[in-house]
Amino acid sequence: MxxxxxxxxxxxxxxxxxxxxxxxxxxxxxxxxxxxxxxxxxxxxxxxxxxxxxxxxxxxxxxxxxxxxxxxxxxxxxxxxxxxxxxxxxxxxxxxxxxxxxxxxxxxxxxxxxxxxxxxxxxxxxxxxxxxxxxxxxxxxxxxxxxxxxxxxxxxxxxxxxxxxxxxxxxxxxVFGPRQDPRSPYSGVVSIFCGRLARGEPLDIHGDGEQTRDxxxxxxxxxxxxxxxxxxxxxxxxxxxCTGRATSVRDLAMLLGDAWGLTPTLRFGTPRAGEIRHSVGSRTDTAVQLGLADTMPLDRGLIDLSDWF
Ligand code: NAD
The missing domain is CATH 3.40.50.720 (NAD(P)-binding Rossmann-like Domain)
Incomplete structure (x- = not known):
């Protein structure tokens, strides 16, 4: 050890x-x-x-x-x-x-x-x-x-x-999962959405929500x-x-609603200056070189998060 x-x-x-x-x-x-x-x-x-x-x-x-x-x-x-x-x-x-x-x-x-x-x-x-x-x-x-x-x-x-x-x-x-601080304005979008949905608040989306993330x-x-x-x-x-799968922020909000059995209210605001439009990675080299199993599907991870919020 x-x-x-x-x-x-x-x-x-x-x-x-x-x-x-x-x-x-x-x-x-x-x-x-x-x-x-x-x-x-x-x-x-x-x-x-x-x-x-x-x-x-x-x-x-x-x-x-x-x-x-x-x-x-x-x-x-x-x-x-x-x-x-x-x-x-x-x-x-x-x-x-x-x-x-x-x-x-x-x-x-x-x-x-x-x-x-x-x-x-x-x-x-x-x-x-x-x-x-x-x-x-x-x-x-x-x-x-x-x-x-x-x-x-x-x-x-x-x-x-x-x-x-x-x-x-x-x-x-x-990255998303339990213990990501939803109170921090600098936190990831998944934890911010989870925190707001759990409190019954609208989910704020910067721009049209078609920006994608992995x-x-x-x-x-x-x-x-x-x-x-x-x-x-x-x-x-x-x-x-990464997972190699791109998900739009709008789809993330809907997936989260489905996972938690709730209907989120989406509130669209102005796009964030300088925000990257699309981000998705290739996982090919990582999976081979590090010998890793398949990654967790997003909907499964979102269901598990309901226990934490
Ligand atoms: P986090 O803020 O939850 O954790 C960072 C930790 O570092 C905190 O506990 C903080 O108190 C500590 N810290 C900050 N400055 C320090 C300093 N000067 N001395 C000692 N400790 C200090 O962030 P996280 O999401 O867990 O991120 C971990 C790492 O992964 C970071 O390097 C981050 O840049 C990187 N990363 C995170 C993501 C993501 O989606 N969360 C994506 C890409 C890269």
Whole structure:
């Protein structure tokens, strides 16, 4: 059994990952500044260190003696990057470089490889010329958030070339599932819709609702994170984490209504400036390389969510 550091382990995806790692008999240390995460999300049996990933001293202490690191801490919002460009950059790129640096120092000190599995994002693609977006599709981010995530991938590659750092990046598409905070204005559309539907409120749609997304269940994301660990290497591979299925936001609202046996009221507003129109990923390489099973259908995941809201 192994011991892992999970940054952002009190957040949505990180908390699910910790449960899976602990169920596998591993030791888990969470490093989280609790800025958007909650102590209530801490998986029973995990240890918590409250601190900032951009603080090298904290990271050095957190990385000591671990067998690997899952790096999920970030300010996970395109909109926050618009409002606070330098602040989000500090966490999302400088913080990630600090994680890579701590893993490389720990690897060198112990003479072993301490691999890092880190969260990238579909935001690196921007508005791709062709869909579905595959890992070979040119990355042309249109947001500070996407640019920082692409920067993480470039630093991972540099870290491998210069220091022999072992890493693997996962480009998550639109993740949904239990524990995604519906109260946050920066949360995913699925959790916001669920929260509003549960309260009997109308579902707000920006624009005509025909914009599409690739909604992937958090259980499939956790399976990809765990499987990716053994693919960490100095050439810093990256994989999409998606379903390959595009769903419009309008269809999402109707599917949710069907799943919960309710009739949602849709309220259409002005389109969001700069919003990506269509996003769907290719899963071919990920499924083969990481040996993953089929992903959960969206309607099934939405039914399960009714227990949580
Ligand atoms: P989340 O906000 O629920 O979790 C992020 C966690 O990181 C929180 O617990 C937060 O407190 C912590 N954190 C933030 N800044 C920190 C700092 N400076 N130091 C220490 N901890 C810090 O977000 P999530 O949805 O679980 O996202 C996890 C990762 O996946 C992020 O890297 C995000 O960019 C990426 N991602 C998420 C999605 C999605 O749809 N949720 C899509 C693409 C990529």
């Amino acid at each position: 192994a011991s892992y550091l999970v940054t952002g382990g009190c957040g949505f995806i990180g908390s699910h990952l910790c449960v899976a790692l602990l169920a596998g008999g591993h030791d888990v240390l969470v490093l989280d500044d609790l800025s958007t995460g909650h102590p209530d999300n801490l998986a029973p049996g995990a240890a918590l260190m409250v601190g900032d990933i951009a603080d090298c001293h904290v990271l050095h202490e957190a990385m000591a003696g671990v067998d690997g690191c899952f790096h999920l801490a970030a300010i996970a919002s395109v909109e926050r990057g618009v409002r606070d460009w330098t602040g989000t950059h500090r966490t999302n790129l400088s913080g990630t470089v600090a994680v890579f640096e701590a893993a490389r120092r720990e690897s060198e000190a112990r003479g072993v490889s301490v691999p890092v599995v880190y969260a990238s994002s579909a935001a690196v693609y921007g508005d791709p010329a062709s869909l579905p977006a595959a890992e070979t599709t040119p990355a042309r981010p249109l947001s500070a958030y996407g640019a920082d995530k692409l920067g993480c991938e470039l630093h991972a590659r540099a870290g491998g070339a210069v220091h022999g750092l072992h890493s693997v990046g996962l480009r998550f598409f639109n 909604f992937v269940h958090v259980a499939d994301v956790v399976a990809a994170l765990v499987a990716a660990l053994r693919r960490a290497a100095p050439d810093a591979p990256v994989f999409n984490v």
